[in-house]
Amino acid sequence: MNWKWSTEKHSQLLVKLAISILFFGLGFRLLFSQSTGFSDISEAPFIKQTLNPQPVSVDLQENGNQVLENGTQFGENATQASVNSNPYQENGNQIPENGTQVSVNPNPHTSDDLQENGNDSGNATEVSEPKSSGSVDIPETRDQNPRKVTCDLFTGDWVPSASGPAYTNESCSWMESRQNCMKNGRPDSGYLFWRWNPRDCELPPFDAGQFLELMRNRTWGFIGDSITRNHVQSLLCILSKVERAVEVYHDEEYRSKRWLFPSYNFTISLVWSPFLAKAAIFEDENGISSAPVELYLDKLDPTWTNQYQDLDYMIFSSGEWFLKTANYHINDTVYGCHNCPNKNQTELGFNFAHRKVLQHLFNFIVSSNHSGMIFYRATAPDHFENGDWFNGGSCQRTEPTKEGEFNIPDLNKYLREVELEEFENAVVKASEKGMKLKLLDVMQLSLLRPDGHPGLYRYFHPSKTDNSTKIVYDCLHWCLPGPIDSWNDLLMEMVVNG
Template sequence: MGYWVQGWSCILVGVAVIFSGGMCLAKGEVGEGEEGKCDIYEGSWVVDESYPMYNSTLCPHIRREFDCQTYGRPDKLYLRYKWQPKDCDLPRFDGQDFLRRFKGKKIMYIGDSISLNQWQSMVCLLYAVVPDQSRIFQNANGPLTTVIFQDYDLSIMVFHSPYLVDIEIEEIGRVLKLDSLKNGSIWKTNDIVIFNTWLWWYRSGRAQPWDYIQDGDQIKKDMDRMVAFKKALITWAKWVDSNVDFNKTQVFFRGVTPAHYDGKEWDEPKVTNCSKETQPISGSTYPSGLPQSSYVLEGVLSGVTKPVQFLNITTLSQLRKDGHPSMYNGVNRSMDCTHWCIAGVPDTWNQLLYATLISQN
C-alpha cells in the first residue's frame, strides 16, 4: 500500500489512506529512479562527510541520556552516515526552510521516550540555524514540554504518553485503561502530530507504571501484552477517525524502533549488547526481519479511514546497531541499546518527516 512517484502524477496503490512505505512526491522534489518511482524507506546507510547536520555539543536541549559525545563516546563514524534510498535522493534537512515554511505552527511529538529522542533531534536541527538563539524558550508543564522559536512563532512540543491510552488512579491502584484516551483534546489542537508507542508495553515489575489493566468492563491483573498493545492502538485509531479535523491537522505515526541487545538478530550470536558497535549493518535487509509489534501496528493503521501517514522507519533503524548511547549516556553508565544518540539516527527520522511534509506543501 502506498503512494509512489510515477511520471508526473501520483498514483495510489491499495486503500485510500496515506499509509505507506513510500510517499507521494512531486516530480523533482526528492528525485526519481530510472523507473520513475521511489520508496524512500528502501535503501541503505552510506558515509557522507558533510554529516552530522549540526554539532550536538552546542545544542543545550539534549538530555544526558542521549548526549553521547559529551559523555565520552570515542568514535564519530556513526555521525557520518546518511540514509540513501535505493531509487532517489532525500532532500537534506533545511532548518531555515522548515522555520519559514511552518511559521506560526504547532508541532507535537506524542508517545514514550523515543518520541522525546526524536523531539530533541528536531529542536537541535532547528536550534543550529536560528540567528538569535536567545529568542528560543523552553517550558515544561506536566507531561508537556515546549520549545518556542519566538521569531517564527513556531512551537515544537513533546507530550509524554507512553501507552497513548490512559492510566488512572482508582481505589484498587493504577489502572491502564485500554479503551480510554482523554488527552486527545490537547493533541488534536496542533497542526502536525507525530505519534509513537511500543517501548513500555513489555515493562514489568517496578518499571511498570500500572497495577491493573482494564479491557472493556473487565479489570485484570495482567494480559497478553501484544493483545493489549493492539487494543490500545485500535482505541487510538477510533479516536483519530472520529475526533481529528484533517483540514487543520496532519497526523503521522512513527514505526516501532528496535533495541540491539541480541546479536543473533544480526547474525552475531555471541554479541549481547551494542557496546562495541561502530558501523551499521550493510545492505537494506535486517537478518531477523520485522518484529511482531510492527505487523500489529501496520495492521491497525491499515484500518484507519482518515489519512494517517506512516513513518516506516523500523527496518532502517534496525540496521543502525551502532546508533545507541550504550554506556555513553550520562546515567550511571548503564547499558542503553534502546534509545539513540543525538546527533544520530533520529535526525534521519526527522529528515523523512521533512521530506514528506514538503512534498505535500
C-alpha cells in the same frame, strides 16, 4: 568592328550568366544542407535527461577490535517480558518545584528528566566538529533526476557522507546528558558520517530554514514515550542552527514540554503519553515499579486529547511500555492483565492491549475530521546483543550493519505487526474522508544502525564510574547527533512532498 563588339558583349553576358548560375547552385545547396540539419533536431525537441545512477553499494568491513564477535540478536526463544525495573527510567533525579507555566526565558531550564552523576562536570570534553575516518571521506553524489512518480523513502542504504551531522554537542543545548555520547566520552566518531539514501529516489537533507518558514504560525505535537523525546531533541537541535527555541512550558515532572521559535511563531509540543491511553503508573524516579500499571484500554489519555484540535501536525508512537506488567480495564472493570500478579485474572498479553489502544486511537483520529497532517511512527528496534538490558546485553558496533545481518528483535516484531495491521485499516477510512494520515516507518533504516546507540556512554565517562554503580548498556535510545536525525529528513520530505 560592330561585329567584334557584339561578340565580346555576348561573351560577357554568358560569363555573367554562368557565374550567376554557379552562385545560385551554391546558395541552394547551402540552404538545403542547413535545412536538413535543423530537421534532425526538431524531430525530438524535448529530450529528457534519463541519467539515474544507482546508489553507492557499501561493503562494510567490520572492525574486529570494536565489534562483538559472534554477536547474537534477541533470540527466537524470547518470551513475554516483565519490565518492572527499567534502567531507562523516564523520571528525573531532580524533582522540579511545583509550577507548570514557564515564562519566556532566553536561557530556559534544559535539564531533561534524569541527569546522570557527573554529566554537568565542568571538565567535560565537548567535540565541536567530529572528524571522519578515512574510510568514509568520499564526495557525495546526487541523483540527476531526484523527483519520481513513486518514492519508497523507507527502503535504501546508508552511504558515506563527508559532510557529517547538521549540528554538534556544542551547537545544541537541547540534548539530554544520556544521549550526549561525545561529551560522555565515546571515543569513535565514524558513526556520524553516514546518510540515509532511498534506493529509488533522492532524499534531500533537512533544510531548517525552509522548514521553519513552512511552519510559520503552526503547531506540532509529538506524542509518546522517551523515544519520542529523543526524536524531538533531534529536531530542536537541527532547527537551532537557524533559531534557538525558547522553552515556554513544562509539567511538574518535566516530561511534557513546549518550545517556541519566536521569529516564526512556531511551537513544538512534547506530550508525555507512553501508552496513548489513560494509565496509572507507579514508578519511582529510578524506574522501579511498586505496583502494576493500571491501563484503561477504552480511554485515551486526556493529556493529548485535550489539545488535539489545537495542533496542526501530530506524530504518535507507542510500543515498548506495553511490555510492562499491567492490569487491563474496560468499562472501568478489570478485564485481564499481562504478567498477571493475581493468578485468578485472565492473561491476555501485551499484544491484546496494544491492539485495543491502537484501534481506539485510530478511530478517534478518523472520526475527528482533523484537517492537519497526522503521522504514526512505527516501532524502532533496539540492538542488544548477547542478552537484554537486564541480563548483560550490549551494543558495541561502530559502523552500520549489512542488510539481513541484524534481524528485528522478536518483541519489536510483535509490536510492529499489530501497528501495521491497524494502521492499514485506519488509512483506508482516513483516505475516504480526505484526511492526511501517514506512516513514518523507521524500522528498516534504524535496524541497520546498531552503532548509533549510547551503549555505555549514556553515563559520563563510564570507565571512571564508581564500582558501586551498575553499568547498563543503552541499546534502545540514540546518540545525538546520530542516526535518529535521519527521521527528520524523512519527516520533512513527507510534509513537503506528501
